[in-house]
Amino acid sequence: MTGPRRRRPLPPARRPRARSLAPLAAVTALCGGLLLGPGTPAYAADDHPAFTIRDARVTESSGLAASRLHPGVYWTHNDSDDGPYLYAIDGRSGRTLARITLSGIGSPRDVEAISLGPDGRLYVGDIGDNLDGTWPHVWIYALPEPKQLRDQTVRATQYTVQYEGGPRNAEALMVHPKTGRVYIASKRESGGNLYEGPAKLSATGTNVFRKVAPVDLWVTDGAFSPDGRTLALRGYFSGTYYDWNDGHPKAAGRLAVPLQRQGESLTWTTDGTTLMYGSEGSRSEVRPEEAPVQPSPSPGASKSAPGGGKGSGEGGQQQGDGADSGRSGAGQENGDKDGAGKDTGGTTGKTVLVVVLAAAVLYGLRRTRGKRAGK
Structure with a gap:
């Protein structure tokens, strides 16, 4: 009398490979850096x-x-x-x-x-x-x-x-x-x-x-x-x-x-x-x-004279601490000649570059995964 057939043990399950997010993080950081540009404050x-x-x-x-x-x-x-x-x-x-x-x-x-x-x-x-x-x-x-x-x-x-x-x-x-x-x-x-x-x-x-x-x-x-x-x-x-x-x-x-x-x-x-x-x-x-992006001053523009700010009469000579903060705010790096505050040309070029780089990184990821799957 033939005894019960023994089942072959199943091969151990393959653990899924951890997919690195480093390339995606790099693309994200690159996108942020290119779109904002150096020295451009992000509005919050x-x-x-x-x-x-x-x-x-x-x-x-x-x-x-x-x-x-x-x-x-x-x-x-x-x-x-x-x-x-x-x-x-x-x-x-x-x-x-x-x-x-x-x-x-x-x-x-x-x-x-x-x-x-x-x-x-x-x-x-x-x-x-x-x-x-x-x-x-x-x-x-x-x-x-x-x-x-x-x-x-x-x-x-x-x-x-x-x-x-x-x-x-x-x-x-x-x-x-x-x-x-x-x-x-x-x-x-x-x-x-x-x-x-x-x-x-x-x-x-x-x-x-x-x-x-x-x-x-x-x-x-x-x-x-x-x-x-x-x-x-x-x-x-x-x-x-x-x-x-x-x-x-x-x-x-x-x-x-x-x-x-x-x-x-x-x-x-x-x-x-x-x-x-x-x-x-x-x-x-x-x-x-x-606030609207402010125009950059022309290279040869002269600075405004500081006259007229003291006033006259009582209190005219009182000077508050930090009265002139000297902070120019947003837009100093955007040299928009028409003053409308839109640097469309520079932004378009940066956007195209970001898209190309992102596509290249994603293509590389797909090829790497394809080779691993074929092994």
Whole structure:
């Protein structure tokens, strides 16, 4: 009688070969290096997050300025008749860190803008005129940026302003970060203008602001880039940025203005990578958008003269620590001649090179696996 047949033992299972991810990692690193390029900062929204202004006293935030002395802090103020107050807001939590009371000035009428000058002073624009021509003059208040964030009273200097061509409504005041000259953009969609103040404001006389360029935009705020080479102007639903060359703006492109309840304010972050957009209303949100790439200066361009930034009158000589950060922000390596901020030629060439290299590496991996499978 034949016994049961014994089964042959199965051969041991082959362990799957570990596939190295090193080639893929190399391609990924190469892609990142070629597409970003040397010295190009990668934009990260986490660096400058959106935040909500939580102070119940701030219901009509109408201006915004990034602090140089206190990183991540933004100065704002209410519109109209709130009083002579500025608020220091934490850009992470939205909490108020200090309320500053301005002294040495009259009663504010319609405060619409705030900007930080190279002399370390905050310039506050009491320049609103909702009836577009009822006030024979408006005012600018200048005060040293407080070195300590606490509720306090700070003495300011008051400057009287008139416009070439007569009164008008305005909501945007910008101080150039290199020359210290003050600019105001009128609020008129058709027939608006950018006005330039004197090289040095006078606290005793009248400062006449003269037309330098037409601006066909319902401007609610504006700001210069930290290096002074780009001017951004926003409206409620749109905006324009300009290449700035010795006081002569040239339209370069459109801004990505977020949809907001009533978009009234704008500032650059101190590193030049981001534009922060603010709105009026209770618990209003401040939203970040990537800043336009700034044009590289021409090789033979002369540097702007540092005049006009000291101002005059009380507080005119006060210098804030780090008043001029000197950081040019994003875009210094992108030599886009038309100022639109798109280096399409260089990016296209780099992309093609990346695709070719990636294809070569993947082809090599397939051949290696094919040879191993045939063994």
